[in-house]
Amino acid sequence: MADGDDDPVEHEIDVLLSKSLAENLYLLQYPVRPSHVSYDDIHHLSARVKPHQKKIEVELAVNTSSENYARSKGEQLALNVDGNKSSGERFYDSSMMNKQFLTSTPCCEKMGRYAVGLYKDDKLHLTPLNAVLQMRPSFGYLDKADLVHKVENMATGDGAGDSSQDEQEEDAKPVTVKFARQETDDAKARRLASYEYLQKKQDEEPWIRVQYNGPDEAKAESERMHLLASKDQGVAEFQISPYEYLGMLMPQTGETEQEKPAMPTNVLSLSQLKTMPLGDQVRALLTNAKVLRFSQLLTLLPQGTDPMLTLRSVQQVAVLVQGCWVVKSDVLYPRGFCSPHSGISAEHLCRGRDYVMWRFTQSPNVTRKDIASVIKLPAEDVKDILEQMSKLRANHGWEFLFEYDSGFHDRYPDIIQRQRMLWDAKYQTLCKHFKITKEQERKHKDQTGEKPRRRRNSSKSSRKRTLSGRSISDHSDSELDLSAVKSVLEQSDTPSTQNSKQTVEPMEVTESNHVTNNGPAPPMEVFSNCDNTSVELKTEIFNFVQEKLFSRLVLTLSELKKLFTLKLAICPPGHVLGSGVSDKLLEETVIEVGGIRLKNQWPPNVPEEPLYALAKTGDELDPLRVILLEMYESAFRITKKAFLKRVTTVLGTAPSEETCKMLLQNYCNGKGSVWYLKGTMNAVS
Numbered sequence: 001m002a003d004g005d006d007d008p009v010e011h012e013i014d015v016l017l018s019k020s021l022a023e024n025l026y027l028l029q030y031p032v033r034p035s036h037v038s039y040d041d042i043h044h045l046s047a048r049v050k051p052h053q054k055k056i057e058v059e060l061a062v063n064t065s066s067e068n069y070a071r072s073k074g075e076q077l078a079l080n081v082d083g084n085k086s087s088g089e090r091f092y093d094s095s096m097m098n099k100q101f102l103t104s105t106p107c108c109e110k111m112g113r114y115a116v117g118l119y120k121d122d123k124l125h126l127t128p129l130n131a132v133l134q135m136r137p138s139f140g141y142l143d144k145a146d147l148v149h150k151v152e153n154m155a156t157g158d159g160a161g162d163s164s165q166d167e168q169e170e171d172a173k174p175v176t177v178k179f180a181r182q183e184t185d186d187a188k189a190r191r192l193a194s195y196e197y198l199q200k201k202q203d204e205e206p207w208i209r210v211q212y213n214g215p216d217e218a219k220a221e222s223e224r225m226h227l228l229a230s231k232d233q234g235v236a237e238f239q240i241s242p243y244e245y246l247g248m249l250m251p252q253t254g255e256t257e258q259e260k261p262a263m264p265t266n267v268l269s270l271s272q273l274k275t276m277p278l279g280d281q282v283r284a285l286l287t288n289a290k291v292l293r294f295s296q297l298l299t300l301l302p303q304g305t306d307p308m309l310t311l312r313s314v315q316q317v318a319v320l321v322q323g324c325w326v327v328k329s330d331v332l333y334p335r336g337f338c339s340p341h342s343g344i345s346a347e348h349l350c351r352g353r354d355y356v357m358w359r360f361t362q363s364p365n366v367t368r369k370d371i372a373s374v375i376k377l378p379a380e381d382v383k384d385i386l387e388q389m390s391k392l393r394a395n396h397g398w399e400f401l402f403e404y405d406s407g408f409h410d411r412y413p414d415i416i417q418r419q420r421m422l423w424d425a426k427y428q429t430l431c432k433h434f435k436i437t438k439e440q441e442r443k444h445k446d447q448t449g450e451k452p453r454r455r456r457n458s459s460k461s462s463r464k465r466t467l468s469g470r471s472i473s474d475h476s477d478s479e480l481d482l483s484a485v486k487s488v489l490e491q492s493d494t495p496s497t498q499n500s501k502q503t504v505e506p507m508e509v510t511e512s513n514h515v516t517n518n519g520p521a522p523p524m525e526v527f528s529n530c531d532n533t534s535v536e537l538k539t540e541i542f543n544f545v546q547e548k549l550f551s552r553l554v555l556t557l558s559e560l561k562k563l564f565t566l567k568l569a570i571c572p573p574g575h576v577l578g579s580g581v582s583d584k585l586l587e588e589t590v591i592e593v594g595g596i597r598l599k600n601q602w603p604p605n606v607p608e609e610p611l612y613a614l615a616k617t618g619d620e621l622d623p624l625r626v627i628l629l630e631m632y633e634s635a636f637r638i639t640k641k642a643f644l645k646r647v648t649t650v651l652g653t654a655p656s657e658e659t660c661k662m663l664l665q666n667y668c669n670g671k672g673s674v675w676y677l678k679g680t681m682n683a684v685s
Contacts, residue, residue, distance in 0.1 A: 013123060014122075016124070016126070017127075017229060019128070021226045022127060022128045024130060025128070025129055026054070026056065026131045026132070027132045028133055028134075030135050039060065039102075043662065044060060045059040045061055046059040047059070047210050048207040048208060050208070055104055056104040057103050059099055059100075059101055060101070064094075064097075064098050071096060075096045077096075077097040077141070078094070078096050079095075094657065100138075101140065102136065102137060102138065103136060104133035105133065105134050106131065106133060107133060108131075111130065114128070114132065115129055118224075125229045127226075218550065219551055244275070248275065273300075281301060282297065282313040282317060285301075286317055286326075286327040287327055287331060290389060291321075291324055291325070291402065292324065293323075293402060293408070294310075294311075294324075294325060308573070311412070311573065318331075319423075320419035322403070323402075323404045323409050323416075324400075324401075324408075329349070329350035329354050330346075330350055333346040333353070339378075339384075342377075342378040342380065348377065351375070352377045352381070352385065353388075355430050356371055356385050357389070358426065358427055358430065360389065364404070367398065368382055368386060368397070374436070386398045414573045415573060418568055418571075418578070421565050421569065422569050424565070537577070545589040545590055548560065548563055549593055549595050549612065549614050553678075554613045554677060554678040555595075555613075556611050557609055557611075557612075561583065561586070594616065595615075596612065596614075597612055598632065599633050600629075600632040601632060602636055602680060603680060606680065611679050611680075613677075624647055624651075625663065625667070627647055628643060632677055636676065637675060637676050639675065640661065640675065643660055644657070647660070
């Protein structure tokens with residue numbers, strides 16, 4: 001600014017960039033709705049989204065008791081859509097049109113210049129928008145009405161024209177068989193660019209059900225807090241010098257095109273790396289290298305990078321295997337990716353790669369035959385996955401690229417503990433997908449536990465040391481499994497063995513009944529009186545349980561433990577929740593926040609477990625909630641008709657069908673015409 005300028009700066013504010021909601025933040029516009037007449041007060045029946053296409057569909061209830069509602073027209077529309085169906089699958093659950101749909105259409109294609117700003121504490125927080133959508137009413141039910149009309153006309157036709165045509169026998173004609181030519185590249189390009197193909201690809205993406213929360217609800221308020229950038233996010237945005245930043249703002253003419261090196265796509269330029277935010281730098285390095293030690297990662301980053309900020313970034317894009325960081329499968333295989341060898345989708349590749357990484361957390365050596373027998377992927381894809389993180393050694397199978405990083409283990413034990421819990425949850429999911437039964441697990445563990453004993457008397461030249469210090473044959477391709485690890489840990493009582501286990505400890509998947517993997521937690525009486533149990537810890541547990549119970553209303557103990565494990569995964573290192581929380585403490589906290597333990601009936605042949613629910617929220621529907629939960633004490637499933645009848649008998653007044661359906665949807669899962677309590681439906685289905 002010139003010295004003689006009479007327009008001085010009056011006030012300066014900091015502008016921070018928040019990316020917590022950047023990938024999921026949509027701006028919705030309602031061009032056919034006046035601004036003073038919103039949809040906030042209308043009951044939202046359901047909502048679903050297609051993230052890849054950025055498409056949203058919302059189902060809204062229609063007030064059929066309003067004086068502005070034409071009942072005759074509503075009944076006629078329902079009759080046209082559903083026809084004369086008295087039962088079965090109906091579009092409308094009543095005899096009149098009682099719901100409408102809003103469907104989104106894209107408004108802007110380039111979203112790089114739009115953001116949502118929140119001004120607080122003399123700072124402007126900006127969050128980039130992922131999409132701007134316009135919500136308009138959808139009239140797809142009219143197409144259903146036309147289809148029903150055509151079907152009814154065909155069913156009621158006399159068929160005279162058809163019978164006359166049947167009487168005329170057609171003359172036999174020769175048929176010429178033609179073989180299709182091989183599709184050329186130009187024809188394939190036109191087919192892939194055609195409207196029919198693009199529409200088919202859009203229809204293949206499944207709808208994802210989401211829960212609608214009003215603008216004044218606690219869940220919406222907590223999500224809006226993510227619009228505020230944290231201190232770490234603000235620091236991590238700029239990792240370049242002021243002169244380099246000035247050059248980026250005002251580049252010289254033609255300099256950008258000349259500076260781009262002609263390199264392959266799999267080569268990363270360190271000069272371009274310095275211009276990226278820290279999170280993008282970590283992502284780019286791990287995507288190219290696949291496996292890195294933490295010390296190597298810090299060496300590749302700009303000098304002076306904070307290790308704690310790097311740890312937070314690396315946990316977003318990588319997982320810990322043998323003390324080293326391996327890029328996540330969903331980062332390496334994003335949605336829409338297909339294998340160049342076999343065309344296998346990204347979903348199957350991610351599951352197979354996750355299983356390979358889990359096997360490497362148990363042992364530094366695996367065999368391709370054992371891996372392929374479980375994940376069922378083509379040989380080329382299995383080899384591709386193994387080459388990313390291991391190397392082939394004669395008589396050893398595939399060995400992990402690096403030795404166990406004991407330095408990282410000693411410096412960051414809380415990160416090691418959190419990653420173990422993540423692998424514990426991931427392994428349970430993999431067992432369900434690959435259908436690994438308990439018998440197969442036990443058989444596999446028994447086999448791995450016997451091999452060290454059989455080879456104990458072999459010569460030293462044919463023996464090697466495992467991570468736990470025990471020796472097995474060099475010619476054995478089997479890996480150290482869970483049972484072998486447990487047996488070694490139980491036998492290692494001497495100080496020398498303890499030290500060995502601490503430096504080269506494999507990440508085992510435990511089967512403890514407690515949330516943490518530090519061994520059995522102390523009883524509730526000891527935990528409550530322990531000096532290590534601070535008020536901060538109790539407050540954090542109370543807030544966590546309260547948030548989950550008030551948002552889900554019904555929770556099983558296993559689901560609560562799983563949510564708590566995910567909560568620990570996103571907590572920063574050294575968080576108070578990582579000090580150890582028992583199942584009993586979680587159960588008692590549920591009662592403290594207002595939940596009750598249900599005495600509900602369980603379906604036959606379904607293992608029972610503690611089930612908790614929020615029976616009272618302080619509104620006028622509390623009596624209906626109590627009646628609903630009491631009905632499950634004598635039956636494991638009910639119908640909406642029986643619920644209406646019970647409420648009318650107890651309270652003397654009949655509630656609306658919309659209210660009953662809303663309560664059933666909040667506390668239950670529907671299957672056909674019956675409703676199961678949440679938590680018991682998964683076992684039945």
